[in-house]
Amino acid sequence: MSATATTTARAHPEKNYLNADHTIASWLLTTDHKRIAVLYLISVTFFFFIGSIAAGLVRLELTSSQGLLLTSEAYNKMFSAHGVVMIFFFLLPSIPAAIGNFVIPIQIGARDLAFPRLNLLSWYLYIIAGGLILFALAGGGFDAGWTFYTPLSSLYSDTQITIALVAIFIAGFSSIFTGLNFIVTVHKMRAPGMTWFRMPLMVWANYATSLLMMLGTPVVAITLFLVVLERTLGIGIFSAEIGGDPVLFQHMFWFYSHPAVYIMVLPGMGVISELISAFSKRPVFGYHFVAFSSLAIAGLGFLVWGHHMFISSQSVYLGVIFSLITFLVAVPSAIKVFNWAFTMYKGYVEFKTPMVYAIAFLGLFLIGGLTGLFLAALDTDVHLTGTYFIVAHFHYVMVGSSTIAFLGAVHFWWPKMFGKMYNEFWGTLSAIVIFAGFNFTFFPQFILGYLGMPRRYHYYFFEPAWEVYNVMSTMGASILAIGFLMPAFYLTASLLNGKKAPQNPWGAKGLEWEKAASPPVTFNFSEPVVVTEPAYNYPSADRPGGAMVHQLDQLDEDIEKLEGD
């Protein structure tokens, strides 16, 4: 089937991966990485809105210190649903499986991922897992948080935890298969001339992410499965009453779940490298450092899990060591931020929608990263852990960084994915509204946390002074919700009657812009790709008139377009 499609695409250039075939089966049984990416894009967006509804209810509940809206149990289930859906069904697959799936093969000049059928299988596993989690929610929900600490999850909780854990187990394999596919693809499918150090940084970041997926996910899968075994077959590995160690669960859980934080943020960092370079028309400053910092973050990510357990009966010496290694993570993260800033320096910066998202990322990641240092320090962590400070911190990293990067990526590659332009005004506005709403929502939570408000509390009638910050936060969340809904409208509008996108609307470097049509044909390129230059090979702005070169190029393109019309 696929071969025929390519031949047709050559004969009729207007054929692309979207209109190659129109049947439903051609979508549900596709092995084209671009179609699978679109399937993922739709599914993660769906789960994002499910998770958002749960978040909305949590925020609404906390506007009052009395706990008026939900019962305690319903509240517990709500934040558990929010955490599980957002982390396992939105953040983990969002950039790798939806965006990376689309762009990585094109960026390295391949026709598809190494294992297209495995790619489809991983989407089906994700959908099965997603169906199970919805089933668990419909069946009454689960209340042990997204962390599922034993013995609450294994012994005390009488909710749909078993189904939820099985769902996460299956979703884990979906993510493992995506990671495996990326690793093999990056190793073996690069086009002639695409050396390791010519790869776009998006590919490096996703490669590092894949390593984390391969090494971490199986550990959490088996850990959660042991809880399932205890709940169903009575095989208690973490049961204290037979001499087992419930804290061991936490060690094994965080051995994955800390790297999982980097699975969520590293692909976002890859996206930001692409965006900043494309909209500054400059090569990424210190390419090698940015590439290796991804690997460094991945490596260090496996050595810091204990910082989640400073108050979980861990020895102080262990705590000190984990604290020191955690500080080290700041180094590669800072390398990235400084290098992005230097990339823009003397660049020809254009504030198109994706760039506005990228700038928002820089600001929010800075706050998210720096507040991480408060939590890495052993003694401040004892005060702040388990409070809203930590909630604010990880939302700055996961929403402020990963989700914003995801939106930036969607806006950047949207013309490539669907061949349509969106409304630039609404795009920029949505980025600004999200940035404002986000800060409005989560900055008050830093203060709340510092004042000592514990996370996961259903009411706080004993401290009414916290109410004002909570109300502020909920108001911010409403703005944030509007910001998140806006793209749903103008992106749909762009699909329906957007302007046709040219091959390279941003004047960016990269195979996906220079060699592939918008949208690309089924096997990506209509002629074999040979790479002859490094990534981001923009004329240097340091040379006299460097920035001018771009403006002239832009003019040339505009004139060509006018003549074409």
Next chain:
Amino acid sequence: MAEHAAHHHEPGEDVVFGQYETIEQQRESYIVGMWTFLVTEVMFFGGLFLVYTLYRWKYAEVWHGMSLHLNFWLGGINTAVLLLSSFSVAWAVQRAQVGDTKNQIRLLWFTVACACTFLVIKFIEYREKIVHGLYPDWAYQGLPDVEFGPSRLFMSLYFAMTGLHGVHVLVGIIVITTLIFMTKAKAPSISDYIPTEMVALYWHFVDLVWIFLYPLFYLIPA
């Protein structure tokens, strides 16, 4: 690009799927993919081996006492059976490389037979434990000569680890049988020895896990 696609296949010719440029690229991708998958598997079992290590270190005496109650001979026979199956599957790969399909299939069937024998023996062992009230759920009865709680922990790990391994054996049986039928049917994707080698790699891994499990459970010194 379309030159390499699967539907141009003629019997006896290598099949290169659409995403690959050359047969070498395809072979190497399969090999890298399989080894990467096995790394994941190592981490998967690794979590359990970590738990085992910690608990054995904490309850060394109980671990020794309980290992005396496992069936040394049945476990030993099973080890021999799996080693034999690893040998036969390796031989099958060699036969596939020289294109001797007939003996390749015979050896694969032999491997499946070994795998089934392993499961039958494992079933007998499980049954024995359950009959003696050693299944580690709430009805666990324990043994008079070992501490009750940790002994249940030992049996929990025993069932979890050998059970997970058993599931892998079962998957191995399914995969090898599928390979046999696809080879017999001359499926286009089985045009060379690489699929057999990939299946064999998986099977060696399953065997290797047992090589660790046997001494760790059955042969614990005082």
